[in-house]
Amino acid sequence: MMLTKILFRNAFHNKLRSSLTILGIAVAILAFGLLRTVVSSFYAGVEAASASRLVTRNAISIIFPLPIAYTEKIRQVEGVKLVSYGNWFGGVYIDEKNFFPNFCIEPHSYFALYPEFVLNDAQKKAFLTDRKGAVAGRKLAAKYGWRIGDTITLKGTIYPGNWDFVLRAIYKGRDNTIDETQFFFHWAYLNEGIKKIWPRYAEQVGFFMIGVNRPDVAADTAVMIDQRFKNSLAETLTETEKAFNLGFLAMAEAIVTAIQMVSFVVIFIILAVVANTMAMTTRERTGDYAILKTLGFGAKDITILIFGEALVITLTGAAIGMVLTFPTSRIFGSQLATYFPVFLVSTETIYMDIAAAFCIAFFAAIIPTRHAIRIRIADGLRRIG
Amino acid sequence: MVPVLYDITFDIAEGEFLALMGPSGSGKTTLLNLIAGIDKADKGSIHVGDVDITTLSETELAAWRANSVGFIFQFYNLIPVLRAVENVELPLHLTTLSTRSRREHAERALAMVGLDHRMDHYPGEMSGGEQQRVAIARAIVTDPTILVADEPTGDLDRVSAEEILSMMERLNRDMGKTIIMVTHDPRAAARAGVLRHLDKGYLNDDAHQNPL
Numbered sequence A: 001m002m003l004t005k006i007l008f009r010n011a012f013h014n015k016l017r018s019s020l021t022i023l024g025i026a027v028a029i030l031a032f033g034l035l036r037t038v039v040s041s042f043y044a045g046v047e048a049a050s051a052s053r054l055v056t057r058n059a060i061s062i063i064f065p066l067p068i069a070y071t072e073k074i075r076q077v078e079g080v081k082l083v084s085y086g087n088w089f090g091g092v093y094i095d096e097k098n099f100f101p102n103f104c105i106e107p108h109s110y111f112a113l114y115p116e117f118v119l120n121d122a123q124k125k126a127f128l129t130d131r132k133g134a135v136a137g138r139k140l141a142a143k144y145g146w147r148i149g150d151t152i153t154l155k156g157t158i159y160p161g162n163w164d165f166v167l168r169a170i171y172k173g174r175d176n177t178i179d180e181t182q183f184f185f186h187w188a189y190l191n192e193g194i195k196k197i198w199p200r201y202a203e204q205v206g207f208f209m210i211g212v213n214r215p216d217v218a219a220d221t222a223v224m225i226d227q228r229f230k231n232s233l234a235e236t237l238t239e240t241e242k243a244f245n246l247g248f249l250a251m252a253e254a255i256v257t258a259i260q261m262v263s264f265v266v267i268f269i270i271l272a273v274v275a276n277t278m279a280m281t282t283r284e285r286t287g288d289y290a291i292l293k294t295l296g297f298g299a300k301d302i303t304i305l306i307f308g309e310a311l312v313i314t315l316t317g318a319a320i321g322m323v324l325t326f327p328t329s330r331i332f333g334s335q336l337a338t339y340f341p342v343f344l345v346s347t348e349t350i351y352m353d354i355a356a357a358f359c360i361a362f363f364a365a366i367i368p369t370r371h372a373i374r375i376r377i378a379d380g381l382r383r384i385g
Numbered sequence B: 001m002v003p004v005l006y007d008i009t010f011d012i013a014e015g016e017f018l019a020l021m022g023p024s025g026s027g028k029t030t031l032l033n034l035i036a037g038i039d040k041a042d043k044g045s046i047h048v049g050d051v052d053i054t055t056l057s058e059t060e061l062a063a064w065r066a067n068s069v070g071f072i073f074q075f076y077n078l079i080p081v082l083r084a085v086e087n088v089e090l091p092l093h094l095t096t097l098s099t100r101s102r103r104e105h106a107e108r109a110l111a112m113v114g115l116d117h118r119m120d121h122y123p124g125e126m127s128g129g130e131q132q133r134v135a136i137a138r139a140i141v142t143d144p145t146i147l148v149a150d151e152p153t154g155d156l157d158r159v160s161a162e163e164i165l166s167m168m169e170r171l172n173r174d175m176g177k178t179i180i181m182v183t184h185d186p187r188a189a190a191r192a193g194v195l196r197h198l199d200k201g202y203l204n205d206d207a208h209q210n211p212l
């Protein structure tokens, strides 16, 4: 009780030093939280991937297509429940800088396979029955102010010309980890267009998306699909959706690993700063600890005083940093929506913040505590005056 | 390791007010610390009452100090973040007293040194003399049998020093406290009943009743 009083007052005794240390911790925890959020946002797409879905692409490279005729053959493979397919369209809306992912897909099977994209029934029906119909994610529609019935023109970068679509539906994510910035339209519509300009490239798809009956044997199903097309003109490579997404991220992953390391470096730097503060304050209080020992207080009491003071300072700073992480990440998220469609502070990040704060306090307090306990009373008392 | 004290043998009677004099560096503080159980001698034994404190463990020694010794230092050594009354209460936190009786004891001790009106002040808001009086209140609040004082007036002006010395005299005379006071101020030593001189680690055999 008395010790609590002393340690709290000690923590805020030197106002300037405490404020600066707390500010430093707050900024460090904020930076740590944002960096961790970048990392977890980066993997959000991977995490959202379903274990019960496979992706089949051309074995040579994703840029080579596969014949649409494979659809039936894949459907016949044991364990396959549902087959959909699509192409990356890569269209540009008005200007290059307005990037968002846009695909053509086989609409009936696609939304059956991706229940995380939630459509209302009336809009879904309108989309399915309109050849030129399109579906946009809620965030995307909000960003450009699109309304149902609007005509949206994308300029093809792979397929030349301007392509007009009519927005028929807006999807919502099933939960807040789902990307709401994508744009889908009918594969058949793209195919018709291609028939006119490059007939040779018609009737082809970029990838198949496959729902399996049993996620636990998904790997076997993938092997069976690839065997089905062995020695054909276009061999396939089938992998789980997770592996497929990770493959896309592989290169950027090195950067993410670097970011992850930087986030720990930030914590390490602030640990050094807090350790320095604790070393200074406990040195100044050498006499206080000596007098407490003189009066009969023991090592346990000194430990409580020093660890407590370090905890008060660190947790105060960390609390401020954590509170600031939420609005800051919202600003970051809206600025970086193109790169991180989902930018949310995860519960795990908050746990890591708290764990980091405790680690900082512990390692900053341990050496001063050891010193304060070990110093002989007589020597401690001589430090006064 | 450099020896500080040599072959010192002496007795202090219960209820005595002893002044230990000597030049700077002669070992006065070291001797006082040994007697008060905050330093350990390489050789020899120290008996206080019927306890040989040189045989006590660190923890036993701490408990013995808390029970039997009150400390007064040159630089008062109050905890700066605690108010006067909280500083005086501090040693009582090692007892089983209730919050309320701790506070009562502390207030009574402060009243004895004439500082009941400064109870809620922090050390930094008080003069040196007042801080030393708070330190005396802290030293007596547990009702110890021995008071040790290391240059208690060393940092005080004449008037404050006189006040502190009178207070110590009263504690010795009226409350029967055994006091051991280190000082190199002859005027402070004059208040003690017995004088001893320490020089370069040797205790002179000239203990004498104070003529004053």
Ligand SMILES: Nc1ncnc2c1ncn2[C@@H]1O[C@H](COP(=O)(O)OP(=O)(O)O)[C@@H](O)[C@H]1O
Binding pocket: A379, B004, B022, B023, B024, B025, B026, B027, B028, B029, B030, B031
């Ligand atoms: N921690 C220490 N390490 C080494 N020598 C010390 C230490 N403390 C005191 N001394 C030496 O012990 C001697 C006695 O010191 P002290 O008891 O403080 O003397 P006094 O109180 O009479 O001035 C001095 O020579 C001093 O330099």
Ligand SMILES: [Mg+2]
Binding pocket: B028, B029, B030, B150
């Ligand atoms: Mg001394």
